[in-house]
Amino acid sequence: MSVKLDPRTKLYMIFVVSAVVMMSATTPFLWAVRITMTMIPILLLIMEKHYAAAFRFLILYAAALIVTFRFLSESSKGFLAAFLVGYCSIIVQFMPAMITAWYVVRTTKIGEFVCAMQKMHIPDGITISLAVVMRFFPTIKEEYTSIRDAMKMRGIMLGGGNAAGIIEYRMIPLLFSCVNIGDELSAAAVTRGLGGKVKRTSVQELKMSVADYLLMLLFTAALGVFVVFKYIK
Amino acid sequence: MMQTIAQINNVTHRYKGAAENSLDGVSLTIQKGETILLCGASGSGKTSVIRLLNGLIPHYYHGDMTGDVTVKGLDIAKTQLYELAGIVGTVFQNPRSQFFSVDTDGEIVFGPENIGLAPDEIKARKEAIAKQMNLDKLLGRSLFALSGGEKQRIACASVAALLPEIILLDEPSSNLDMQAISMLHDIIRGWKKQGKTIIISEHRLWYLKDIADRVIYMDKGRIAREWRGKEFAELSEVETRQLGLRPTSINEHYLALLSDKDDVKFKQEQFFDGIMLKDFYFSYHHKPYLLRRKQFSVADGDALSLCIPELILPKGKVTAVIGSNGTGKSTFLRCICGLEKDCTGVIVANGKEYKKRQRIGFSYMVMQDVNHQLFTDSVEKEVLLSMKEKDVNRCHEILDTLGLLGYKDTHPMALSGGQKQRVAIASAIAAGAELLLFDEPTSGLDYAHMKKVGELLRQLAEAGSTVLVSTHDPEFIEQCCDHTLRIKNGRAVSFEAWNDQDRNSIR
Amino acid sequence: MNEKKLQAKDFITIGIFTALLFVVEFACGMLGFIHPYIVASYVVMIPIVGSIPMMLFYTKIEKFGMLSIMSVLLAIIMFVTGMGYLGAPLIIASGVIADLIARSGEYKSFKKTVISYGVFCLWICANYFPVVITADSYRKNLIDGGYTAEYCDNLFRAINSKTIAVLLVLCFVFGCVGALIGKAIVRKHFEKAGIV
Numbered sequence: 001m002s003v004k005l006d007p008r009t010k011l012y013m014i015f016v017v018s019a020v021v022m023m024s025a026t027t028p029f030l031w032a033v034r035i036t037m038t039m040i041p042i043l044l045l046i047m048e049k050h051y052a053a054a055f056r057f058l059i060l061y062a063a064a065l066i067v068t069f070r071f072l073s074e075s076s077k078g079f080l081a082a083f084l085v086g087y088c089s090i091i092v093q094f095m096p097a098m099i100t101a102w103y104v105v106r107t108t109k110i111g112e113f114v115c116a117m118q119k120m121h122i123p124d125g126i127t128i129s130l131a132v133v134m135r136f137f138p139t140i141k142e143e144y145t146s147i148r149d150a151m152k153m154r155g156i157m158l159g160g161g162n163a164a165g166i167i168e169y170r171m172i173p174l175l176f177s178c179v180n181i182g183d184e185l186s187a188a189a190v191t192r193g194l195g196g197k198v199k200r201t202s203v204q205e206l207k208m209s210v211a212d213y214l215l216m217l218l219f220t221a222a223l224g225v226f227v228v229f230k231y232i233k
Numbered sequence: 234m235m236q237t238i239a240q241i242n243n244v245t246h247r248y249k250g251a252a253e254n255s256l257d258g259v260s261l262t263i264q265k266g267e268t269i270l271l272c273g274a275s276g277s278g279k280t281s282v283i284r285l286l287n288g289l290i291p292h293y294y295h296g297d298m299t300g301d302v303t304v305k306g307l308d309i310a311k312t313q314l315y316e317l318a319g320i321v322g323t324v325f326q327n328p329r330s331q332f333f334s335v336d337t338d339g340e341i342v343f344g345p346e347n348i349g350l351a352p353d354e355i356k357a358r359k360e361a362i363a364k365q366m367n368l369d370k371l372l373g374r375s376l377f378a379l380s381g382g383e384k385q386r387i388a389c390a391s392v393a394a395l396l397p398e399i400i401l402l403d404e405p406s407s408n409l410d411m412q413a414i415s416m417l418h419d420i421i422r423g424w425k426k427q428g429k430t431i432i433i434s435e436h437r438l439w440y441l442k443d444i445a446d447r448v449i450y451m452d453k454g455r456i457a458r459e460w461r462g463k464e465f466a467e468l469s470e471v472e473t474r475q476l477g478l479r480p481t482s483i484n485e486h487y488l489a490l491l492s493d494k495d496d497v498k499f500k501q502e503q504f505f506d507g508i509m510l511k512d513f514y515f516s517y518h519h520k521p522y523l524l525r526r527k528q529f530s531v532a533d534g535d536a537l538s539l540c541i542p543e544l545i546l547p548k549g550k551v552t553a554v555i556g557s558n559g560t561g562k563s564t565f566l567r568c569i570c571g572l573e574k575d576c577t578g579v580i581v582a583n584g585k586e587y588k589k590r591q592r593i594g595f596s597y598m599v600m601q602d603v604n605h606q607l608f609t610d611s612v613e614k615e616v617l618l619s620m621k622e623k624d625v626n627r628c629h630e631i632l633d634t635l636g637l638l639g640y641k642d643t644h645p646m647a648l649s650g651g652q653k654q655r656v657a658i659a660s661a662i663a664a665g666a667e668l669l670l671f672d673e674p675t676s677g678l679d680y681a682h683m684k685k686v687g688e689l690l691r692q693l694a695e696a697g698s699t700v701l702v703s704t705h706d707p708e709f710i711e712q713c714c715d716h717t718l719r720i721k722n723g724r725a726v727s728f729e730a731w732n733d734q735d736r737n738s739i740r
Numbered sequence: 741m742n743e744k745k746l747q748a749k750d751f752i753t754i755g756i757f758t759a760l761l762f763v764v765e766f767a768c769g770m771l772g773f774i775h776p777y778i779v780a781s782y783v784v785m786i787p788i789v790g791s792i793p794m795m796l797f798y799t800k801i802e803k804f805g806m807l808s809i810m811s812v813l814l815a816i817i818m819f820v821t822g823m824g825y826l827g828a829p830l831i832i833a834s835g836v837i838a839d840l841i842a843r844s845g846e847y848k849s850f851k852k853t854v855i856s857y858g859v860f861c862l863w864i865c866a867n868y869f870p871v872v873i874t875a876d877s878y879r880k881n882l883i884d885g886g887y888t889a890e891y892c893d894n895l896f897r898a899i900n901s902k903t904i905a906v907l908l909v910l911c912f913v914f915g916c917v918g919a920l921i922g923k924a925i926v927r928k929h930f931e932k933a934g935i936v
Contacts, residue, residue: 011820014820015819018819094870097824100822101821126809126812128755129751129754129755129810131333133758133759133762134335135332135333135335136756136760139329139377140760143605149567150606153606168608171789171792172925173607173608174760176646176929176930176935177602179935181329182752184325184330185330185332185752186293186752187325188325188330188331188333190292190314190749191287191318191322191323192318192347193318193344194315194347194748195347195749195751196313196347196348200349201350201351201352203346203356293749644932
């Protein structure tokens, strides 16, 4: 079973979760709300068959929760304990946002995302640039992998006796490649009509389904609860 | 009744900052439905002609231009590029850089979306194109996971989705293997049947000889010769060579050699002096492990991406590694030079064993895209970077033999493609590598440059280096290789000697 | 083609360099997992390493809007990757102001470029916003939960609402220093190779 969510719903989820991670949970009820909110993207990941990722997030989050609540509450002293608490509390605090972001990035096609942005009336220039950013992440990865291979072959992974080289030898060939690819990409895109005066269309069909409304409602409620507790109570 | 669809009228053009004219008084009339092949050396102006017709000159590449170009009644100089999108479509050389989306579907609909067609119309077009070009298997996939040939097919589909009347192709086969070229051939023939006007700029001529109606030979920015398609196909190899062109036909022998033929039983020849590769096993899929990563071994059988128990490479010779794309040639080269650190395998040479990391010092690969392996800001520094003990005299010596001494202070990225390749070779020699590996060094090169690379490899071999070169280029194999090693599914399936006698006998 | 409006090519250039800058930020961000102190050193690392692509980007800017759009994109990416949206106004403001400064030098004046990049680098501080904002209540929670005050001080000494001002200044200063270094590298490589 898989639930196809509208990208706008997903963006809203991120919005709510990012807001909630910045408010601390002070009562068991709030903790319950927070944990429920974290479980939703994990559940969605499972539905989209990203089992490994869902499992990993679940274990990590659960472990962090247990460590923070159980073992390190009373007499945590010393460097190691402090270190561990630091990690675990950061994980517990910010992990929900990370999981949601991961879910959205992994399950949203760029076409869908761009279409959603168009529907939200964001100017074409920004959506085009953003589409290029998305297309360029894998390109940078590919180019960087080749460059790293070349560096290994030359034995200059650590800069070849030149500390600045560590960054320079990675960055310079990467920039040359990206600039070249960018030039060719622009040429290919403009010959296919990019940058015309007509409004771009999109074949993506975006429709809000029941699941979308349900999730939005749920997340709005969760946000409401946190806001009430923090500012009103 | 012939109908003119495009006209170039006495155009002279010079790119901004260039010393010479790229085009010099070019006039060309193109009839509707015609297929024209543009040939000539690199820098002869082929690509510039293509850019005139799709408007990239003068709208994208700036420079000085006189003369005018009309396409379907539109004066190009006064027409915006996006207005041309539905009329002229262009397939570019590099499959890696010309796509805009990350998935195949998005790429095919990219053009129609730009010109603002209705979503239903776009979908109908996409389906029609996918059916026509047999793309079912490619739909819904990430473009980054496709091979060069598959990417090029998507590029063709993406152009076709705009239903242009004129299709331009700028050296489309440069990065393709034999199979992909024959697929490209079928696509072009399909367009021809639909009555599209097609203009192709290309170095590899053999796959186009039954398609081209007219062949135009460019030299130094001028149109120097013109043939009817038939006349051109009949040119002898001597004639094409004089013009600096690659041959118009390929010997059947090479076609058989380079396309996937039946497995020949592998038989290792013994060489008096050889470099032995022993126990090269590797797979991209890791074995499950608990504590210690298990090493790959012959027992893993079919799971292996590379399985070469023993292979002897003749020392001081040039060996071509052949086989279609995705069959393990690159993996083979990467494993030899130690880039895949999980690969087992020992190189035995000069009575010494090179294991794991030591393989990196013993061998050196010149990558297909040499831009990735140039790091410094001058040719001299680039070579010195490879030396453990910086020896300027030795560095100059190496540069001298490769004809690069005059460029020692130039930035490597300011050099031409061939010169960059030689800088990479110079660093390999400086690093003391005995086994030189080349990954497709001649893809996209014209006849003269291809020949130069061939001569260089021979020169390296004669100086004592052992050269292993992966290639799809039959003319190149003929020119410089002593042996051919065929790889299939990561296994060495044949190893043939390839001497001058053989060369003559198959002619 | 001296139109004031941005062309398709410009949007693609913006996309490429935004991707590169974000990769730099992400690579440096990874180091932050080692210890919270390293997080504070973003203000040194990111301006300097990021200056190499950014100075190359500056050579390609001719029209107003390219830096502004880049900052909008950065804000969107930060939002989507779950790093919060509270910093968005800061990111966009520093982008627009940097754009205006560079425009006053017609995108050619090197002095203006240095200052402009310094201002642009202020966006890095947006990384700290979630921590700064959560810090106070967070610290209280931790101490209530029984953690030693010593640890909490360690965690928050580097990052709190007082030091954020210092961090902003540092961003600007190292942005300017980075601009000089980046420009030197652009000269050494890209100008020498004839790319710009």
